[in-house]
Amino acid sequence: MWLTLLYSCTGGAALLYALYRWVIPAVVQYHAGLVLIWHDRIVEGLLNTLTQTTRPQRMLAAVQKNATRGDPRSVVKAIDQFCRQKEWAMNVGDEKGCILDSVVTEVNPATVLELGTYCGYSTVRIASLLPSNAKLITLEFNPDYAAIARQVIAWAGLEDKVQLVEGASGDWIPKMKEKFGIETFDLVFLDHWKDRYLPDTKLMEECGLLRKGSILLADNVICPGTPDYLEYIRNSPRYKSQYFKSHLEYTKVEDGLEKSVFLG
Numbered sequence: 618m619w620l621t622l623l624y625s626c627t628g629g630a631a632l633l634y635a636l637y638r639w640v641i642p643a644v645v646q647y648h649a650g651l652v653l654i655w656h657d658r659i660v661e662g663l664l665n666t667l668t669q670t671t672r673p674q675r676m677l678a679a680v681q682k683n684a685t686r687g688d689p690r691s692v693v694k695a696i697d698q699f700c701r702q703k704e705w706a707m708n709v710g711d712e713k714g715c716i717l718d719s720v721v722t723e724v725n726p727a728t729v730l731e732l733g734t735y736c737g738y739s740t741v742r743i744a745s746l747l748p749s750n751a752k753l754i755t756l757e758f759n760p761d762y763a764a765i766a767r768q769v770i771a772w773a774g775l776e777d778k779v780q781l782v783e784g785a786s787g788d789w790i791p792k793m794k795e796k797f798g799i800e801t802f803d804l805v806f807l808d809h810w811k812d813r814y815l816p817d818t819k820l821m822e823e824c825g826l827l828r829k830g831s832i833l834l835a836d837n838v839i840c841p842g843t844p845d846y847l848e849y850i851r852n853s854p855r856y857k858s859q860y861f862k863s864h865l866e867y868t869k870v871e872d873g874l875e876k877s878v879f880l881g
């Protein structure tokens with residue numbers, strides 16, 4: 618009888634593990650809502666409680682374990698591996714990251730603004746492709762994320778190219794010229810909370826931070842989605858806009874990037 622009980626418990630545990638590790642992730646990756654509920658609520662909450670650490674701390678540990686100091690591409694690879702094999706996270710990710718890379722390379726910007734740093738994944742991608750005299754300012758209002766991002770950026774050896782500013786975009790955008798001596802941005806990567814894309818774009822216009830030819834690149838325009846921003850940017854005579862179809866980071870759900878040229 619004890620043997621039967623032991624077999625039942627072991628079998629039950631193995632089944633639960635298989636569901637948690639493979640079956641549920643394989644199913645939810647096709648459904649936007651389920652992806653976020655499973656990975657962002659259930660798994661993150663569970664692992665935070667069990668390990669008494671946060672997801673950004675676990676991501677940083679993966680970088681320190683698997684990436685080479687001073688090698689940005691190894692940092693990007695370590696984070697992608699962590700997110701594909703261990704825990705999903707809200708980085709732009711490897712698939713849309715390739716589109717981001719190609720836009721950065723094409724624009725070859727001297728001044729870049731990133732809205733939404735999180736753990737610094739896209740910051741590292743962008744900064745590693747910038748010319749030596751270029752500057753990237755990245756804004757993050759969550760101090761815990763900012764603290765992790767600083768360490769990720771330093772591990773990649775990119776702290777000289779990146780200025781991480783802690784605070785809300787709505788507060789900092791009007792201070793860009795005065796505090797950082799910025800004339801205009803060549804490239805802006807919008808990847809913060811989705812309801813801020815439109816007001817912050819209008820704020821950048823008002824503050825004179827966009828010049829003729831400045832590029833706005835917006836992530837997650839389909840999932841979770843930014844309908845008011847898309848409506849504006851696609852219909853305004855001040856922009857020429859193009860959609861790059863892709864998938865929500867580390868899933869099969871459709872998402873994409875909107876690249877918009879400011880026409881002045």
Ligand SMILES: C[S@@+](CC[C@H](N)C(=O)[O-])C[C@H]1O[C@@H](n2cnc3c(N)ncnc32)[C@H](O)[C@@H]1O
Pocket residue numbers: 707708709710732733734735736737738739740756757758759762784785786787808809810813
């Ligand atoms: C999707 S994550 C950014 C991911 C990051 N760009 C990457 O790909 O690695 C969005 C981040 O924006 C930050 N955020 C949201 N709204 C913000 C705001 N108004 N100002 C500054 N940071 C903001 C959040 O705290 C979060 O860390």
